[in-house]
Amino acid sequence: MSKALVAMSGGVDSSVAAYLTKKAGYETIGVTMKLYENETAGICSDKTCCSLSDIEDARNVAYDLGIPYYVFNFTGNFEENVIDRFIRAYEEGKTPNPCIDCNRYLKFEKLMERGRELGQDYVVTGHYAIVEKDPASGRYLLKKSVDRHKDQSYVLYSLTQEQLAHVMFPLGGMCKEQTRKIAEEQGFVNARKHESQDICFVPDGDYAAFIRRFTGKDYPDGDFVDQEGNVLGTHKGIIKYTIGQRKGLGLALPHPMYVCRKDMEKNQVILGENRDLFHSSFEIENINWISTEPPKGEIQVEAKVRYSQKASPAVVHPLSENRARVEFREPQRAITPGQACVMYDGEYVVGGGTIVNVFNTENDTL
Structure with missing residues (x-):
């Protein structure tokens, strides 16, 4: 048995x-x-x-x-x-x-x-x-x-x-x-138990407070700036903000603005319009290939960069066995370094990796 x-x-x-x-x-x-x-x-x-x-x-x-x-x-x-x-x-x-x-x-x-x-x-x-x-x-x-x-x-x-x-x-x-x-x-005690959607060790969802508490570090205030570098206000520690975020910025703005990227060296959070969040090209690393050996040339897949996202057509250009450049056919919103890109062939997972670089329309790293 x-x-x-x-x-x-x-x-x-x-x-x-x-x-x-x-x-x-x-x-x-x-x-x-x-x-x-x-x-x-x-x-x-x-x-x-x-x-x-x-x-x-x-x-x-x-x-x-x-x-x-x-x-x-x-x-x-x-x-x-x-x-x-x-x-x-x-x-x-x-x-x-x-x-x-x-x-x-x-x-x-x-x-x-x-x-x-x-x-x-x-x-x-x-x-x-x-x-x-x-x-x-x-x-x-x-x-x-x-x-x-x-x-x-x-x-x-x-x-x-x-x-x-x-x-x-x-x-x-x-x-x-x-x-x-x-x-x-079967009469299980947990048959109708609440299903957790939170990060298990951050049950209140305030991950910035958890990081401060766990590390004992202070993450200083800095500038919110627009795409041209104009100062729009003061942020409350750069770890508090994620790509695509609109709510909780604490700014009085004439129109909605979103976190588009973060400059860690300058301690700046760069804001922009919703359209500034859409990109097509990015790199992934630490790729795990499942349905295939590492491909020698480009392959066609469907890919998604968030758990809840619908997979969309993309081309994968291998750079090495565990690194590749991914090009979506249609721009996708808030492609975020640190998140996973998972590639599919219909029902099957081709492989996946961690997003490291996102490129703007001029092919420069954001």
Whole structure:
């Protein structure tokens, strides 16, 4: 009998994933990863994952299923690979995606490593995505889930071939309401539990306050300037602002203006019109190729630069095995350094990487 370790966050998705794994005949154990102390977040909130109440919910479901349950302490790994990267990105003027880093370095690296030590064949999560094996190439493929509103292939683009061979996503072929229905039928305590949309360690959404509190650093005020360099007002610390932001600037302006870029050396936040946010060309690095070996020449894909965005036609020009230039056919809004660009061929993930440079219409780096 194959053995499967299920990552149980205390939410309904991972609980149903555990149920389906056991039902499919796997020798199943449940595990919750303790990623941070509640004091780290500065707030005790039911909106966070990995809280004490989440651990109790996961434990209760594991008990109902009759499977062993453990809590693994990964707080040190999480701080190093997620929180520190999160802070460093903002200090460099980028906008990070900590969920992608958590998947890359915790769920599918550290947890998989621990699973191997325990003799487990698979790591199972409640992500909405599908893994298939291509009989022609022998490669493992990552496919969009059946539920388009819940599809999480975007945040899973970093999965390697070795990892894809040893992960299972039981919910990939289901819709969310089916998941809820199964949980209710099984009497799970979390069947109608609130679904968190927040960064787990910043449950109140004030990431700038979290960074100040965590680092003990002060991020000084500076100038808001327009595209010509004219001073429009004073910002309250450059880490507070993200590309595309309009609200919360604290300025009385004659018309709406948006954060278009940040000059970290000058401590300036550059504002512009909505049209100034649209660009077509950018570079990505640290690319993980899934459906193909690193291509030698340009390829046609559909790509998206945000989780919630619809994928749009683009051309990828490889610069090396793990770096490429991407050209959208139509300009896209707020392409942001630090975020992920994920490339698709229909239903399948071709690969993805981190956005590093965005170019204006003259091909100069912004």
